[in-house]
Amino acid sequence: MTLPPLRIALAQIAPRLGLFDENLAVHRDLLRQARADGAGLVVFPELGLTGYLLQDLASEVAIRLDDPRLASLAAETDGLSAVVSFVEESGDHRLFIAAALLEDGEIRHVHRKLFLPTYGLFDERRFFAAGDVLRATPSRLGVGLGLAVCEDFWHLAVPELLALDGAQMLINVSSSPGRDLAATNEVGLGTATSWQTLIRTYAQLTTSFVVFCNRVGVDESISFWGGSEVIAPSGEALFTAPLFEEGLFSVDVSLADVRRERVTLPLLRDERPEWAVRELTRIVAERGGLAHDSTADGWAEPGLDVAPGERLERPIGFRPKDARRDGAEDGAAEPAAAAAADAADAADAADAAKAAKAAER
Numbered sequence: 001m002t003l004p005p006l007r008i009a010l011a012q013i014a015p016r017l018g019l020f021d022e023n024l025a026v027h028r029d030l031l032r033q034a035r036a037d038g039a040g041l042v043v044f045p046e047l048g049l050t051g052y053l054l055q056d057l058a059s060e061v062a063i064r065l066d067d068p069r070l071a072s073l074a075a076e077t078d079g080l081s082a083v084v085s086f087v088e089e090s091g092d093h094r095l096f097i098a099a100a101l102l103e104d105g106e107i108r109h110v111h112r113k114l115f116l117p118t119y120g121l122f123d124e125r126r127f128f129a130a131g132d133v134l135r136a137t138p139s140r141l142g143v144g145l146g147l148a149v150c151e152d153f154w155h156l157a158v159p160e161l162l163a164l165d166g167a168q169m170l171i172n173v174s175s176s177p178g179r180d181l182a183a184t185n186e187v188g189l190g191t192a193t194s195w196q197t198l199i200r201t202y203a204q205l206t207t208s209f210v211v212f213c214n215r216v217g218v219d220e221s222i223s224f225w226g227g228s229e230v231i232a233p234s235g236e237a238l239f240t241a242p243l244f245e246e247g248l249f250s251v252d253v254s255l256a257d258v259r260r261e262r263v264t265l266p267l268l269r270d271e272r273p274e275w276a277v278r279e280l281t282r283i284v285a286e287r288g289g290l291a292h293d294s295t296a297d298g299w300a301e302p303g304l305d306v307a308p309g310e311r312l313e314r315p316i317g318f319r320p321k322d323a324r325r326d327g328a329e330d331g332a333a334e335p336a337a338a339a340a341a342d343a344a345d346a347a348d349a350a351d352a353a354k355a356a357k358a359a360e361r
Helices: 020-036 055-061 068-077 150-154 157-164 190-206 256-264 273-287 321-325 333-360
Strands: 006-012 041-043 081-089 095-103 106-112 145-149 169-174 209-214 216-219 222-225 229-231 237-240 247-253
Touching: 006 020, 006 209, 020 041, 020 068, 020 081, 020 247, 041 209, 055 081, 068 081, 068 095, 068 106, 081 169, 095 145, 106 145, 145 150, 145 157, 150 157, 150 169, 150 190, 157 169, 157 190, 169 190, 190 209, 190 229, 237 247
Parallel strands: 006 041, 041 081, 145 169, 169 209
Antiparallel strands: 006 247, 081 095, 095 106, 209 229, 216 222, 229 237
């Protein structure tokens, strides 16, 4: 079956901090505008319904998935797909940064942000809980979608697992602040250069479309740079929105590009998830002290990779082959060597004691 071209609308907006109803009205207006322009998919940035730097405001703007305001927004998606982002409150009152797929008047899928940065100017883990589930989802567009929120894309497993789970289009909604202004960067902004490299790489390695929607505007003293993009499965940029400029930007894509790229470059087919699961299981067990760590010091305690005491001369994990044969790999060689050294010291001490007695005689 040949899929028709898809028009994607990127809502590169500047949300008002903490003003849910005002932002909701902007979302409604842009959905109607995008539909009138022939869009089939509209993507809004991370926390587009609330603003980003919420901190203690998070609990005041949080909504449950059964909130009538979210239902009213979903009602605007008849014959349309939209990705929106907000603070979700769970039944047990945890707060999540969430992205939802709205289609044909319904909430079809919700993704809770998995990775909450706490470095640099970020402090998300203080106010939000981390999600635990990553799933691709089918859509009315005829392709599987994989949702991710900002920092999620800075962890390799996320795009790979979404693609392996059936996503042919990876959608990242973001509130990325502008940092690292420097002439050495291609676009004069280090953050933008990093994101551009990242999403082109993921598109090519997963042979998927990547849709990146970043916000603009200012929260408190933090400025957001926009630069939203749509990347083809080949890694080619199909559209790049202006930096720092608010607007609704559209681009047409051919969904058939996924099939062509995956047939000619079957990277995803050749992935070895069973091998990755086996090795990850081993690594988790070793880190948790549930199995011998093959890269740790022989005397290290379970769950630790360095033993206390005198520093070893050779790097951890790189023992001589003969030591491995003698049992170093299971931690036996080094303790055995130490025991031998202790026995030799004891023998020397005994010989010295005998000599002293002989001298006394």
